[in-house]
Amino acid sequence: MGIGTNGTNTFNSNSNGAKIGGVAASSYSASTVALHAGRPEGQGQAVVGGIVQSTSFIQREVGEKVEYAYSRCSNPTVTELEVALGALENAPAAVAFSTGLAAETALFLTLLKAGDHVVVGETIYGGTIRLVQQILSRLGIEHTFVDTTEAVNVAKAIRPTTRLVFIETPANPTLELTDIAAVARVCKAAGVPLAVDNTFLTAVIQKPLDLGADICVYSTTKHIEGHSAALGGAVVSRDEGFLERLRFVRKSTGAIQTPLNAWLTTRGVRTLPLRVKQHAQSALHVARWLQAHEGITKVNYPGLKSHPQHELANRQHIGCLHGGVISFELSGGVPAAKRFLKSLSLITLAEHVGSIESIVTHPATMTHGDVPREQREAAGISDGLVRLSVGLEDPAEIVADLELALKAAALVEEEELVGVK
């Protein structure tokens, strides 16, 4: 990455991707790349890479250049994950972090310093809002939250000191979309790099770098690991210079992924395309069912024709797949939503998305509980909104669980009408 005159961040795309059996990974489909990229290939090597827990690596001579020295800087188990994640986006090896927020923090510290400005999508992961508002601002890094569903809003918010635009699409938890290619054009014209949080769809369904973005950010905790068993984060880019600076920040702040969690996450990558496709197909089935239910006033899912940006969804998302996350509002508002959440038996109430099991969340009190009510409501997160991450259970059984809980929620409305407590 170049640092332009007057401190701007300039990006190159000098992609040199991974190889699988000597063939460029980019010539294979996502399922094959996910299964093979980064795996051991040598004669007599284990078919599955081991977990190298060692903190340190032997050096034969003082001053000799070694690939691995200390596991805060790099580790072979972490490298296997990084090669696999980079290969999925035709990029050099990714940089892996202990959590998604550690990845975002390192990204911000790499590109921003006191006096700089960052443009951030207003409907975005709650933890990202907290990081920008309560931590970056303390370091003298300014921000503007904008509605990125219109690229022109991004153009208007860019200042001479803007050094990064950070967006999330689909937005969490309203499932509004941002046109990545349109925002990328605005950013290119202004000479500002664009980062996209691609956690909800992953490279299987959306490839921001191919649409003109410079950086992809992931919470691998979600779909990529996918089994609710390991936290993690990753940054993918085709700019080697930027990746080098990012690795320097990771080493300096101590945010690298652990070997065990890297190994678990790599195992998740191996089945990622298969899982993500099934999540998306089941989510469409559930979203259509919810839409037809009388107890539901609104369903947000990009795969529905009723979604205001359905046409953009079909253009931007690969294979007519739209992810595993749905959000919806109950006609009975907060009391009905509370009873509904309590009455589910198969679907788990937890703060999570993108895992094998179906999970519901109440964003207003859980993921976005720290976001001030006014800001929350402006971003479309009402108190009655429920987020559902559709898991890999039989879709008919997911629907059956929702149906019973919606019946219980409807009773709350009736009780209120007759004044029962």
Ligand SMILES: *Cc1c(COP(=O)(O)O)cnc(C)c1O
């Ligand atoms: C969970 C999440 C994060 C943060 O990731 P952690 O691994 O929990 O730190 C960031 N962005 C999105 C969209 C997320 O869902």
